Amino acid sequence: MDLSSWLRGNIKKTRKSDSVKRQEELLGVTDQLIDTVKSFSFHTFKNFPLKGINGGDNSQATSTNIGKDLSEWQERHAMLVLSKVKELSQLRYRLCPGHLKEQQFWRIYFMLVKSYVAEYENSLDTSACEVELAETKQPINGPPPTPSDHN
Numbered sequence: 001m002d003l004s005s006w007l008r009g010n011i012k013k014t015r016k017s018d019s020v021k022r023q024e025e026l027l028g029v030t031d032q033l034i035d036t037v038k039s040f041s042f043h044t045f046k047n048f049p050l051k052g053i054n055g056g057d058n059s060q061a062t063s064t065n066i067g068k069d070l071s072e073w074q075e076r077h078a079m080l081v082l083s084k085v086k087e088l089s090q091l092r093y094r095l096c097p098g099h100l101k102e103q104q105f106w107r108i109y110f111m112l113v114k115s116y117v118a119e120y121e122n123s124l125d126t127s128a129c130e131v132e133l134a135e136t137k138q139p140i141n142g143p144p145p146t147p148s149d150h151n
Contacts, residue, residue, distance in 0.1 A: 026120065027077045028117035045108050
Protein backbone atom coordinates (compact mmCIF):
# COMPACT_ATOMS: atom_id res chain seq x y z
CA MET A 1 0.00 0.00 0.00
CA ASP A 2 1.42 3.35 -0.99
CA LEU A 3 1.10 6.56 0.97
CA SER A 4 -1.68 8.05 -1.21
CA SER A 5 -3.87 4.94 -0.78
CA TRP A 6 -3.33 5.02 2.94
CA LEU A 7 -4.25 8.72 3.09
CA ARG A 8 -7.41 8.20 0.99
CA GLY A 9 -8.48 5.36 3.28
CA ASN A 10 -7.91 7.42 6.41
CA ILE A 11 -9.76 10.42 4.95
CA LYS A 12 -12.76 8.20 4.16
CA LYS A 13 -12.70 6.77 7.69
CA THR A 14 -12.49 10.26 9.16
CA ARG A 15 -15.41 11.47 7.04
CA LYS A 16 -17.47 8.45 8.03
CA SER A 17 -16.53 8.96 11.67
CA ASP A 18 -17.47 12.64 11.43
CA SER A 19 -20.78 11.70 9.82
CA VAL A 20 -21.55 9.18 12.58
CA LYS A 21 -20.65 11.72 15.27
CA ARG A 22 -22.86 14.32 13.59
CA GLN A 23 -25.79 11.88 13.48
CA GLU A 24 -25.26 11.00 17.14
CA GLU A 25 -25.23 14.71 17.97
CA LEU A 26 -28.41 15.38 15.99
CA LEU A 27 -30.12 12.52 17.78
CA GLY A 28 -28.93 13.61 21.23
CA VAL A 29 -26.83 10.52 21.91
CA THR A 30 -24.14 12.23 23.96
CA ASP A 31 -21.66 10.80 26.46
CA GLN A 32 -23.75 12.27 29.26
CA LEU A 33 -26.90 10.55 27.95
CA ILE A 34 -25.06 7.26 27.55
CA ASP A 35 -23.78 7.42 31.15
CA THR A 36 -27.30 8.15 32.39
CA VAL A 37 -28.87 5.35 30.37
CA LYS A 38 -26.25 2.89 31.64
CA SER A 39 -27.42 3.69 35.17
CA PHE A 40 -30.98 2.52 34.42
CA SER A 41 -31.96 -0.76 36.02
CA PHE A 42 -34.77 -3.25 35.80
CA HIS A 43 -36.37 -1.48 38.77
CA THR A 44 -36.03 1.96 37.15
CA PHE A 45 -38.58 0.84 34.57
CA LYS A 46 -40.55 -1.64 36.65
CA ASN A 47 -41.18 0.86 39.47
CA PHE A 48 -41.89 3.81 37.21
CA PRO A 49 -45.40 5.20 37.85
CA LEU A 50 -47.38 4.15 34.79
CA LYS A 51 -50.51 6.12 35.62
CA GLY A 52 -51.63 7.93 32.49
CA ILE A 53 -49.01 6.42 30.18
CA ASN A 54 -50.31 2.88 29.78
CA GLY A 55 -50.45 1.93 26.14
CA GLY A 56 -53.65 0.39 24.93
CA ASP A 57 -53.88 -3.27 24.09
CA ASN A 58 -53.84 -2.31 20.42
CA SER A 59 -50.09 -1.52 20.54
CA GLN A 60 -48.48 -2.41 17.23
CA ALA A 61 -44.92 -2.67 18.60
CA THR A 62 -42.88 -5.84 18.23
CA SER A 63 -39.34 -6.77 19.18
CA THR A 64 -38.08 -5.58 15.78
CA ASN A 65 -40.37 -2.56 15.61
CA ILE A 66 -39.49 0.18 18.07
CA GLY A 67 -43.06 1.44 18.26
CA LYS A 68 -45.79 2.99 16.19
CA ASP A 69 -46.41 5.87 18.59
CA LEU A 70 -42.89 7.32 18.41
CA SER A 71 -41.97 10.24 16.19
CA GLU A 72 -39.46 9.67 13.41
CA TRP A 73 -36.80 11.42 15.50
CA GLN A 74 -37.59 9.20 18.51
CA GLU A 75 -37.42 6.04 16.40
CA ARG A 76 -34.02 7.04 15.01
CA HIS A 77 -32.80 7.98 18.50
CA ALA A 78 -34.06 4.68 19.93
CA MET A 79 -32.33 2.61 17.24
CA LEU A 80 -29.07 4.48 17.74
CA VAL A 81 -29.11 4.35 21.53
CA LEU A 82 -29.91 0.61 21.44
CA SER A 83 -26.89 0.02 19.22
CA LYS A 84 -24.58 2.21 21.35
CA VAL A 85 -25.75 1.18 24.84
CA LYS A 86 -25.88 -2.62 25.10
CA GLU A 87 -27.12 -2.35 28.68
CA LEU A 88 -30.32 -0.69 27.46
CA SER A 89 -30.75 -3.32 24.78
CA GLN A 90 -30.40 -6.07 27.40
CA LEU A 91 -32.76 -4.27 29.76
CA ARG A 92 -35.36 -3.96 27.02
CA TYR A 93 -35.01 -7.66 26.29
CA ARG A 94 -35.61 -8.50 29.96
CA LEU A 95 -38.59 -6.18 30.32
CA CYS A 96 -40.49 -6.61 27.04
CA PRO A 97 -42.98 -8.13 26.73
CA GLY A 98 -43.00 -10.01 30.05
CA HIS A 99 -43.17 -6.96 32.33
CA LEU A 100 -43.87 -4.01 30.04
CA LYS A 101 -45.28 -3.51 26.60
CA GLU A 102 -42.83 -2.10 24.09
CA GLN A 103 -44.84 1.11 23.93
CA GLN A 104 -44.64 1.52 27.72
CA PHE A 105 -40.89 0.89 27.72
CA TRP A 106 -40.23 3.68 25.22
CA ARG A 107 -42.62 6.11 26.88
CA ILE A 108 -40.83 5.58 30.18
CA TYR A 109 -37.42 5.84 28.50
CA PHE A 110 -38.24 9.16 26.84
CA MET A 111 -39.68 10.52 30.08
CA LEU A 112 -36.48 9.54 31.91
CA VAL A 113 -34.18 11.14 29.32
CA LYS A 114 -36.37 14.13 28.48
CA SER A 115 -33.99 16.65 30.05
CA TYR A 116 -31.10 15.23 27.99
CA VAL A 117 -32.77 14.99 24.58
CA ALA A 118 -35.44 17.72 24.48
CA GLU A 119 -33.14 20.37 23.00
CA TYR A 120 -31.96 17.96 20.28
CA GLU A 121 -35.46 16.82 19.40
CA ASN A 122 -36.76 20.39 19.30
CA SER A 123 -33.80 21.69 17.27
CA LEU A 124 -34.26 18.96 14.68
CA ASP A 125 -37.96 19.77 14.37
CA THR A 126 -37.07 23.45 13.90
CA SER A 127 -34.39 22.61 11.32
CA ALA A 128 -36.82 20.44 9.37
CA CYS A 129 -39.37 23.26 9.31
CA GLU A 130 -36.75 25.77 8.17
CA VAL A 131 -35.64 23.47 5.33
CA GLU A 132 -39.24 22.93 4.26
CA LEU A 133 -39.89 26.67 4.27
CA ALA A 134 -36.71 27.35 2.32
CA GLU A 135 -37.69 24.80 -0.32
CA THR A 136 -41.10 26.37 -0.85
CA LYS A 137 -39.94 30.00 -1.00
CA GLN A 138 -40.41 31.76 -4.30
CA PRO A 139 -37.52 33.77 -5.75
CA ILE A 140 -37.72 37.39 -4.66
CA ASN A 141 -36.06 39.01 -7.68
CA GLY A 142 -38.30 39.72 -10.66
CA PRO A 143 -42.03 39.54 -11.16
CA PRO A 144 -43.82 36.20 -10.97
CA PRO A 145 -43.94 34.31 -14.27
CA THR A 146 -46.97 34.84 -16.46
CA PRO A 147 -48.51 32.27 -18.80
CA SER A 148 -47.01 34.11 -21.78
CA ASP A 149 -43.49 33.58 -20.35
CA HIS A 150 -43.79 29.84 -20.97
CA ASN A 151 -44.42 30.14 -24.73
